[in-house]
Amino acid sequence: MMNAALHSVRVQFPGVSYEVRIGEGLLGAAGQEIRSVCGGGSAAIVVSDSNVAPLYAAALCASLEGAGVRVIREIVPAGEASKSLDMVARVCNAMIAGGLDRTSFLVALGGGVVGDLAGFAAAIFQRGIPYAQIPTTLLAQVDSSVGGKTGVNAPGGKNLLGAFHHPAIVIADTSTLATLPQRGFCEGMAEVLKHGVIRDAGLIVEAGALAHSDRAALIARNVAIKAAIVADDPEERLGLRALLNFGHTVGHAIEQAAGYGRFLHGEAISMGMAVALRISQSLAGLPAAEVQRTLDALRAQQLPVQIPADLTPKILLPALFRDKKFQSGRIRFVLSSSLGTAFVSETVTEHDIREAIVGATSEP
Ligand SMILES: NC(=O)c1ccc[n+]([C@@H]2O[C@H](COP(=O)([O-])OP(=O)(O)OC[C@H]3O[C@@H](n4cnc5c(N)ncnc54)[C@H](O)[C@@H]3O)[C@@H](O)[C@H]2O)c1
Ligand SMILES: [Zn+2]
Numbered sequence: 001m002m003n004a005a006l007h008s009v010r011v012q013f014p015g016v017s018y019e020v021r022i023g024e025g026l027l028g029a030a031g032q033e034i035r036s037v038c039g040g041g042s043a044a045i046v047v048s049d050s051n052v053a054p055l056y057a058a059a060l061c062a063s064l065e066g067a068g069v070r071v072i073r074e075i076v077p078a079g080e081a082s083k084s085l086d087m088v089a090r091v092c093n094a095m096i097a098g099g100l101d102r103t104s105f106l107v108a109l110g111g112g113v114v115g116d117l118a119g120f121a122a123a124i125f126q127r128g129i130p131y132a133q134i135p136t137t138l139l140a141q142v143d144s145s146v147g148g149k150t151g152v153n154a155p156g157g158k159n160l161l162g163a164f165h166h167p168a169i170v171i172a173d174t175s176t177l178a179t180l181p182q183r184g185f186c187e188g189m190a191e192v193l194k195h196g197v198i199r200d201a202g203l204i205v206e207a208g209a210l211a212h213s214d215r216a217a218l219i220a221r222n223v224a225i226k227a228a229i230v231a232d233d234p235e236e237r238l239g240l241r242a243l244l245n246f247g248h249t250v251g252h253a254i255e256q257a258a259g260y261g262r263f264l265h266g267e268a269i270s271m272g273m274a275v276a277l278r279i280s281q282s283l284a285g286l287p288a289a290e291v292q293r294t295l296d297a298l299r300a301q302q303l304p305v306q307i308p309a310d311l312t313p314k315i316l317l318p319a320l321f322r323d324k325k326f327q328s329g330r331i332r333f334v335l336s337s338s339l340g341t342a343f344v345s346e347t348v349t350e351h352d353i354r355e356a357i358v359g360a361t362s363e364p
Helices: 031-037 053-066 085-097 112-127 138-144 174-179 182-199 201-213 215-232 241-245 248-258 265-284 288-300 313-321 350-362
Strands: 007-013 016-023 043-049 070-076 105-110 131-135 149-154 157-164 169-173 333-338 341-345
Touching: 007 215, 016 215, 031 053, 031 105, 031 169, 043 053, 043 085, 043 112, 053 070, 053 105, 053 174, 070 085, 085 112, 085 149, 105 112, 112 131, 112 138, 112 149, 112 157, 131 138, 138 174, 138 182, 138 215, 169 174, 169 215, 174 215, 182 201, 182 215, 182 241, 182 265, 182 288, 182 333, 182 341, 201 215, 201 288, 215 241, 241 248, 241 333, 241 341, 248 265, 248 313, 248 333, 248 350, 265 288, 265 333, 265 341, 265 350, 313 350
Parallel strands: 016 169, 043 070, 043 105, 105 131, 131 169
Antiparallel strands: 007 016, 149 157, 333 341
């Protein structure tokens, strides 16, 4: 196969080392490689969802079978609702019924929902079996497939149940992005631009063009950013990994307050970034021109940066204070003083957030 633009990034820190491979058309030829990095077992489960499986499962399964692996499949309904303990049980029961054991492995084929759910099933089945991530959304390729956070939602909140369980390999096949709806691609660009704000100012201006000209290079650059941050703080104990939450404090509140289905995650994060940029300007000295440059880059991806008038501070603030990022009543807010760098601040007040929300509601 012609593969001029194959990129490889290694996620590495004590006790963990795995490759993220990025390129066009990788998925149908990955079977042997996946088998060998997942312990060489002869049986596997491919977990996917109802949108992705009809498009890509056959090629992946054929490649695994060609490598001598007996493959069973479990297809969950597409959508966030599948990130549940019930669905974890369904995947685990399929593994038991299919005769999988400790020598078997799992392959997660899909977006962040499948990756988080299947990764968690791999973490707990027989106290943990190896797994591969085959992310098929931009968000999953630049963000959720890397870093080892797995888990599901509980009735009381998102991502409340989970485990750190790193994949043995991540294979980001950029050709899968061709079937992603435009809106789904754009929401992934919110995480790309977030990476720009916290680590790579050049991305803010270059990401849009790269998304057209060289997606593999764009994804590799983002994976390298996430990999470096994860390696510095694998289990989010030092506050470094928390930098990845830029825009997410208010973004999560918007997601929650707006209700399921109104905004995609990346769209809510884009509005959350608009608020975080304003607070960065007023409290951390982020130059107004850098704020505008970032807002322009978000707009260029058709991402919203203006908060709708119905999502008032009165509605958003309570949702924000329920967020798990508020440790013992102190607000931990990620700010940037200059594009490409970020820090966790504990001095942001409720008043500052309110002002910035009002600002992001009135200004287009
Ligand atoms: N583990 C982490 O570190 C981490 C980080 C960020 C987000 N997440 C989680 O990721 C999830 C969101 O991920 P997502 O945005 O990928 O959502 P998703 O998995 O729901 O995928 C979005 C939609 O696109 C469809 N789809 C996926 N790939 C496709 C393709 N190639 N062609 C056509 N359709 C396709 C899916 O079926 C789904 O309907 C959330 O649950 C979030 O909590 C986890
Ligand atoms: Zn996010």
